[in-house]
Structures are given as C-alpha cells and as structure tokens.
Amino acid sequence: MCGITGIFNLERIAPINGALLKHMNRVQSHRGPDDEGYYIDECVGLGHRRLSIIDLSTGQQPIFNEDQSVCVVFNGEIYNFESLVAELSHLGHRFKTHSDTEVIVHAWEQWGVQSIERFRGMFAFALWDKNKRQLLLARDRLGKKPLYYTQTNTGQLIFGSELKVLLAHPEVDKTLRSEMAEEYFMYGYIPDPYSAYKHIYKLNAGHFMLLKPGGKAEQTPYWDLVSPETCHSTDEVQTELIERLSEAVRIRMLSDVPLGAFLSGGVDSSAITAIMAKLQDTPVNTCAIGFSESDYDESEYAHQIAHRYQTNHVSKIVSANDYQLIDKLSTIYDEPFADSSALPTFQVCQLARQNVKVALSGDGGDELFAGYRRQRMHIAEQRFRDKIPYHIRKPVFSSLASVYPKADWAPKSLRAKTTLQSLAMDAIEAYANTMSKLRSGQRQQLFSRNYLRNLDGYTGLEIMKKHANAAPTDDPLKQIQYLDIKTWLPGDILTKVDRASMANSLEVRSPLLDHVFFEWAFSIQSSENIKGTEGKYAFKKALEPYVDHNILYRPKMGFSIPIADWFRGPLQHNLNSTILSDNVLDSGFFSAKTLKHLINEHISGRSNHADALWCLLMFAKFMNRQ
Known part of the structure; x- marks a missing residue:
C-alpha cells in the first residue's frame, strides 16, 4: 500500500x-x-x-x-x-x-x-x-x-x-x-x-x-459485471461459498509484516475472522472499538467471536461523544465527504496500526449480498409499483407525499414521506431518492435561486441513470446492487476506508471484494439474497457453522455517532460559525435563510436536521479551506 x-x-x-x-x-x-x-x-x-x-x-x-x-x-x-x-x-x-x-x-x-x-x-x-x-x-x-x-x-x-x-x-x-x-x-x-x-x-x-x-x-x-448465465441456489451457495471465500482470504494473508483483521461484531467482519482462524495455526490478531454509550456499542459481539476463535483481541472503548477528529477528517478527504462513520473508521484504523501493518476487513458484503435495509425496502416498493400504472401512481403518491410531514424523529415504520415519494417515481429515480442524503425537494430549498438557475435542470440523478442504462440485468434487486457497486461502493465505502487507513499508514484488504469471488457471488439468485425481511440470506446460511446465530440474525447496527446531540451541545457554536461563515454564505450555493432555519430548528429541538447539518458542516469546512 x-x-x-x-x-x-x-x-x-x-x-x-x-x-x-x-x-x-x-x-x-x-x-x-x-x-x-x-x-x-x-x-x-x-x-x-x-x-x-x-x-x-x-x-x-x-x-x-x-x-x-x-x-x-x-x-x-x-x-x-x-x-x-x-x-x-x-x-x-x-x-x-x-x-x-x-x-x-x-x-x-x-x-x-x-x-x-x-x-x-x-x-x-x-x-x-x-x-x-x-x-x-x-x-x-x-x-x-x-x-x-x-x-x-x-x-x-x-x-x-x-x-x-x-x-x-x-x-x-x-x-x-x-x-x-x-x-x-x-x-x-x-x-x-x-x-x-x-x-x-x-x-x-x-x-x-x-x-x-x-x-x-x-x-x-476493461471490466464490468456481466449478466450471470446461471444463478446459484442456497444449496449451491452453502457448498461453494466458504470454499471460494476461503481462497480470497488466503491469498490476502501473504505479508512480510504483522497482519490482522477488523472485528466489529457484524456479519462480514466475523466471517472474515472465522475463515482466517481456519486458515492459520496461530491466533488471529483482531481489533475493535467499542463505545461507552450502549446505544452505539456492539463490541460485545466482537468479543464473542474473538472468544470463539481465541484471537489476540485488542479492544478500546471510546466515547461516542469524541468529536475532536472532525477537523482532521475534513482534511483527510480533501473534498466534501459526508459519511459520519468515517470518524469511528479512523479510530479503529488508528487502533489496528498499533499492532499490525495490514488488516483484513469485511467491506463489500452488504453491496454484494443485499444487506442494506434500503435494498429490501426498494424491492417491496417495486412490487407495489409494478401493480399500479405510472400515470396513476405519480399524481396520487406525489400529492400524498407533499402533505405528509417529514418525521426523522419518528420510528422508521412511521417515516412514510420518503416511501410515498418513491412510489410516485420509476424504479431508478425511487432508489436515488432513497439513497439521497437530501431529497430533491430539500436540495431545492437549500440552494440559492441563482445556483438553481445555473444548474439549468441538472441533478445528480443523471449519474445514477447513466449507470442504470449500463446495468447487465433487468432483475430489480441486481439492478440496484449494480448501482451501489458503481456509485456508493467506490464513492463512499472504499474512499472512507482508503483515506482513514492510509492516514494511519495501515493497509486494508477486502476479501469480499475479490473480483473472482465477486463475479461468482453476483450470480446468486435475488430470491436467495432476500427472503421475506431477511437480507444476505444465502450468505448467512452458508456462515451458520462459523458465526454465532445471534450475530448472523441480529439487526444491522453499523458505526454510528450521536451527531444530533453534538449539534445541540458541544458543537453548537462550531456549527454556527462554520456553516454561516462568509466563505459559505458568499459561495453562491446556498439560501442563507434556509441555512439559519435548519440550524435554529435543530438546536431548539423542534426538528432533527442532524444529517443535513452534518453534510453542511463537512461542506463548509471544505469551503473554508479554499
């Protein structure tokens, strides 16, 4: 590296x-x-x-x-x-x-x-x-x-x-x-x-x-995914997946310096650790960070896998309220980057580098095996879209979405505004809507009139549509997986890990992203990747002999931090002074009225604009360096 x-x-x-x-x-x-x-x-x-x-x-x-x-x-x-x-x-x-x-x-x-x-x-x-x-x-x-x-x-x-x-x-x-x-x-x-x-x-x-x-x-x-000639069933996956993944792991264990693995306690990192333990005689070096606040901590699951495979496990408990790295992160990525999990990713890379120079990770599992909630929601919505003609859906659900309140504070089951918006759209536009940090209407309110005029109708949706036109399949799930592989994977996940690891002089290797394994796994039937409400089904079934049931089938957690609380507490002044700086207000991109409204509503507790404000904070820190 x-x-x-x-x-x-x-x-x-x-x-x-x-x-x-x-x-x-x-x-x-x-x-x-x-x-x-x-x-x-x-x-x-x-x-x-x-x-x-x-x-x-x-x-x-x-x-x-x-x-x-x-x-x-x-x-x-x-x-x-x-x-x-x-x-x-x-x-x-x-x-x-x-x-x-x-x-x-x-x-x-x-x-x-x-x-x-x-x-x-x-x-x-x-x-x-x-x-x-x-x-x-x-x-x-x-x-x-x-x-x-x-x-x-x-x-x-x-x-x-x-x-x-x-x-x-x-x-x-x-x-x-x-x-x-x-x-x-x-x-x-x-x-x-x-x-x-x-x-x-x-x-x-x-x-x-x-x-x-x-x-x-x-x-x-020189390369792209192609439409699979055959689709693998659950039985085929269970007999072949571990063998193929073991090869991808094995060839990534060659190193002349100390090597280990990230172990978050999730499905993918647990799988990589289990296979590494199977392939080497000495204990695997693993590391994890935990959070002092239980709502953000999954380190107990990492300890469970570490105990099962007797790894040399290093764990560090950090405060979920450790926001001191924000300024450093904004310089590591060189351009605006809004994934807040970059902060704990940097911390786990920092911890790993104390003991190893190379670490294997579980990156790519959710994209390849359909592990994201948004993918399952999209397929459920698509079944509904297929039943009602577009010329009926669009006006009906657009009207319902316009009057339904935005409720980020509510349980996920009650956050119907995005769903209603998506039901009024075609499949690609709907998935882009689900993927968006700020929906189209929110961006319209955020940007200044002059900036919107200069865009002349251009939206980021054009990038998604271009990739959709090149997708090798019309299978609804594989089509959005392809979109994730072309946009989210290189733009967010791999960028996040590369910069966070290299800032700590650590090499990270990703067996699930081995292209030979990836091409084979992409041919697994969509009906085997999502069964009912369970994502990554075939992958999890293949892993049952290696990873504990309560880890395989628990709700996905991921690296999250309490940014909503930060913005109402210790980062309140930083938020105001950064987002409302002269460089940002004079950039021509934004409506100053909207910026002030978002900050005031969030700080007062009337609304939760944490995601939008995090995006704005990272963008503003970039602009203030220009």
Missing part, C-alpha cells in the same frame, strides 16, 4: 521539474512512510511513497524490467503475483525481486494492455514504456485504490493517489466545479469520475488510460 505521483508531458516536450515532483509526492507521505523513489526522463516524472508490506529488502519503487526501458510505480497488492511470476518466468522473463510490483512490468512486456485483466488485486499504477513512449494508468475493477488526474494549461498531465498531491502543483486549476454541490448533497460524496474541482477527475474503477505525447487523456473500460 503506497502513494504514487506523476507529471507527464502530454502536449509538449519540456524538462520535468524534479523538485516539484518530490514536493508533490511528499504531501502524501502518510501513505508510504517507509521509503520514497523517483524516475525522470524527458517525457515523464514518476514518484512513489512506500508502505513496505512484501519483499521488505528489494521491493523499492520505481521497479524496472531487465533493460530499464519499462518502469512502474504502484499502489496496492497483486495477490496472484506468484502464479504470474511462474508463468512469465517460463516465458523467459527474469525477475530480480520478490515483489508483486515487478510482475506488472513483465506482464506489460508480454501482454500489453491486456495484462491488466490478469491482475487479481487492488491497484492503481502508472507504467512508462520508454521505447513505445506510452504511459499506462490503471485502476482496479471495484475502485479500492484511488487515482486522480488533471491537465494543465501548459499541456502536462498531473496525477496522484490523493487530491492533495495534484493541488500541490502550482499550475493545477483549482476552480470549483459548480455541479459538485448538487451531487454532494444528493450522494454525500462527489461520485466518480468527478471531483470538487472543475478540471480534476478520478480514474473510474475498472478503467485505464493509455497515453502518448500529443495524444488525449481518455478513459477506457
């Missing part, structure tokens, strides 16, 4: 500024505190920060082929590198290290761009072929590792693992992208391929760019 940096002369021949490259690279020293390395020629400059995990003695980057004509800087892990080394060695390639990185340069020599499809792992890398004068930038299939890029007015392509790397270059255009506020307050993050900045982009998951001097920076896809 590392960080990469690059400057490429896309439109001109000019010397690469080595001092600037080094400055940019060192901005992300947290991603690789162990070492740094550089390569510069007349066309390209590459920088690398290393977090040493495999081949500690000879794995320094950049890494070259035999005649030094191919060079790579790499962030991530290639888990099948040993089999690729054997294949490439048989074909005549000579390896001088035991690093997984070296396999990339020889695979490029042998197979060219098609080599990307042979890599099983998480990665973002930049490969320069001096003889062909080609630069290859590539990102893994599901977007576990980030890569940002931009083009300067002087014709240079600048790229790096984090936004802050690009922003350290004086010629990078830092103009904000006007649509980003609409997208952020819908999604809670800025979805790929966009960023907060008009001319800075993210390389999409499962895409590459092959660049030449004088060429264009265009993204090309």
Whole structure:
C-alpha cells in the first residue's frame, strides 16, 4: 500500500521539474512512510511513497524490467503475483525481486494492455514504456485504490493517489466545479469520475488510460459485471461459498509484516475472522472499538467471536461523544465527504496500526449480498409499483407525499414521506431518492435561486441513470446492487476506508471484494439474497457453522455517532460559525435563510436536521479551506 505521483508531458516536450515532483509526492507521505523513489526522463516524472508490506529488502519503487526501458510505480497488492511470476518466468522473463510490483512490468512486456485483466488485486499504477513512449494508468475493477488526474494549461498531465498531491502543483486549476454541490448533497460524496474541482477527475474503477505525447487523456473500460448465465441456489451457495471465500482470504494473508483483521461484531467482519482462524495455526490478531454509550456499542459481539476463535483481541472503548477528529477528517478527504462513520473508521484504523501493518476487513458484503435495509425496502416498493400504472401512481403518491410531514424523529415504520415519494417515481429515480442524503425537494430549498438557475435542470440523478442504462440485468434487486457497486461502493465505502487507513499508514484488504469471488457471488439468485425481511440470506446460511446465530440474525447496527446531540451541545457554536461563515454564505450555493432555519430548528429541538447539518458542516469546512 503506497502513494504514487506523476507529471507527464502530454502536449509538449519540456524538462520535468524534479523538485516539484518530490514536493508533490511528499504531501502524501502518510501513505508510504517507509521509503520514497523517483524516475525522470524527458517525457515523464514518476514518484512513489512506500508502505513496505512484501519483499521488505528489494521491493523499492520505481521497479524496472531487465533493460530499464519499462518502469512502474504502484499502489496496492497483486495477490496472484506468484502464479504470474511462474508463468512469465517460463516465458523467459527474469525477475530480480520478490515483489508483486515487478510482475506488472513483465506482464506489460508480454501482454500489453491486456495484462491488466490478469491482475487479481487492488491497484492503481502508472507504467512508462520508454521505447513505445506510452504511459499506462490503471485502476482496479471495484475502485479500492484511488487515482486522480488533471491537465494543465501548459499541456502536462498531473496525477496522484490523493487530491492533495495534484493541488500541490502550482499550475493545477483549482476552480470549483459548480455541479459538485448538487451531487454532494444528493450522494454525500462527489461520485466518480468527478471531483470538487472543475478540471480534476478520478480514474473510474475498472478503467485505464493509455497515453502518448500529443495524444488525449481518455478513459477506457476493461471490466464490468456481466449478466450471470446461471444463478446459484442456497444449496449451491452453502457448498461453494466458504470454499471460494476461503481462497480470497488466503491469498490476502501473504505479508512480510504483522497482519490482522477488523472485528466489529457484524456479519462480514466475523466471517472474515472465522475463515482466517481456519486458515492459520496461530491466533488471529483482531481489533475493535467499542463505545461507552450502549446505544452505539456492539463490541460485545466482537468479543464473542474473538472468544470463539481465541484471537489476540485488542479492544478500546471510546466515547461516542469524541468529536475532536472532525477537523482532521475534513482534511483527510480533501473534498466534501459526508459519511459520519468515517470518524469511528479512523479510530479503529488508528487502533489496528498499533499492532499490525495490514488488516483484513469485511467491506463489500452488504453491496454484494443485499444487506442494506434500503435494498429490501426498494424491492417491496417495486412490487407495489409494478401493480399500479405510472400515470396513476405519480399524481396520487406525489400529492400524498407533499402533505405528509417529514418525521426523522419518528420510528422508521412511521417515516412514510420518503416511501410515498418513491412510489410516485420509476424504479431508478425511487432508489436515488432513497439513497439521497437530501431529497430533491430539500436540495431545492437549500440552494440559492441563482445556483438553481445555473444548474439549468441538472441533478445528480443523471449519474445514477447513466449507470442504470449500463446495468447487465433487468432483475430489480441486481439492478440496484449494480448501482451501489458503481456509485456508493467506490464513492463512499472504499474512499472512507482508503483515506482513514492510509492516514494511519495501515493497509486494508477486502476479501469480499475479490473480483473472482465477486463475479461468482453476483450470480446468486435475488430470491436467495432476500427472503421475506431477511437480507444476505444465502450468505448467512452458508456462515451458520462459523458465526454465532445471534450475530448472523441480529439487526444491522453499523458505526454510528450521536451527531444530533453534538449539534445541540458541544458543537453548537462550531456549527454556527462554520456553516454561516462568509466563505459559505458568499459561495453562491446556498439560501442563507434556509441555512439559519435548519440550524435554529435543530438546536431548539423542534426538528432533527442532524444529517443535513452534518453534510453542511463537512461542506463548509471544505469551503473554508479554499
């Protein structure tokens, strides 16, 4: 796990500024505190920060082929590198290290761009072929590792693992992208391929760019989920899932440094811990954080799994009212990011790093096996939508939704406004409505008239519709799972974990996101993923011999923090001074009247606007740094 940096002369021949490259690279020293390395020629400059995990003695980057004509800087892990080394060695390639990185340069020599499809792992890398004068930038299939890029007015392509790397270059255009506020307050993050900045982009998951001097920076896809030819039943899942998942876990346990697992006490982390315990003779190193407030604490379930598998368990009880990290979080993510669980995620990464350098996680289970309540609700609503024609549903349920009060304070069963809104929509619009941090009507009230006029009808829904049009299936559940995999997974979950872990110089590996396992699991029948009100049904059934029943079938909890109480107590002044700062009020995005109304209503206790205010706080902290 590392960080990469690059400057490429896309439109001109000019010397690469080595001092600037080094400055940019060192901005992300947290991603690789162990070492740094550089390569510069007349066309390209590459920088690398290393977090040493495999081949500690000879794995320094950049890494070259035999005649030094191919060079790579790499962030991530290639888990099948040993089999690729054997294949490439048989074909005549000579390896001088035991690093997984070296396999990339020889695979490029042998197979060219098609080599990307042979890599099983998480990665973002930049490969320069001096003889062909080609630069290859590539990102893994599901977007576990980030890569940002931009083009300067002087014709240079600048790229790096984090936004802050690009922003350290004086010629990078830092103009904000006007649509980003609409997208952020819908999604809670800025979805790929966009960023907060008009001319800075993210390389999409499962895409590459092959660049030449004088060429264009265009993204090309190399992977996507396809419609499964066969769908697996519960019986097939139970006999095959553990075997397949065990392989995905096993290849992620290769490490030359201490390795462990996150153990939250949920289904997915418990499954990973159980399989790790099955695969190794020594106790698994596990870690968990618990909260002193019982409403937010699930550490007892983590202790239950730790006891069952006799792990070396480290647990730390923190206060759910520990809000001191908020300012740090707002800088870690470089652009507005509204997932409040980033705070406890940072804390558990901080704890893990005290004992291990690599941790396995359960990320991806809810997206892959339909574990979110919103997915079950969508399917239930879709059955209803299918029974009533759209031209009847739309006016009836739109009218009902308009008069039904917004009741965030009420039990979930009584929060019908969103459901009524969704019943008036088509399937994709309805799921986007359910997913939204702030619904369309709320965003309309939040934004200024001038900003809405400038948007000219544009909404973040267009991104969701684009992905829906590319979905490989019309199965209602798999279609929204596909939407989650293309938006929520890379934009929220994987971004959250990457930045929180790398800020602590910790590598996190996700067996459930192994693309081979992922493709197989995506073919499980939807009726086996959701049975009645139970999500992840087939997955849980397969895990029954390994994970306690009360953990498998308890209500999903997740990392949550008491932000509603914070805003009425210790963060009240911070909330006012940050959201109502001159930078925010003068940005042109917001209605000042609405901002003040949201704050006053929440603080008074008349309404609960905690989610909206958290989004605003994170956005305002970003704006105040501009």
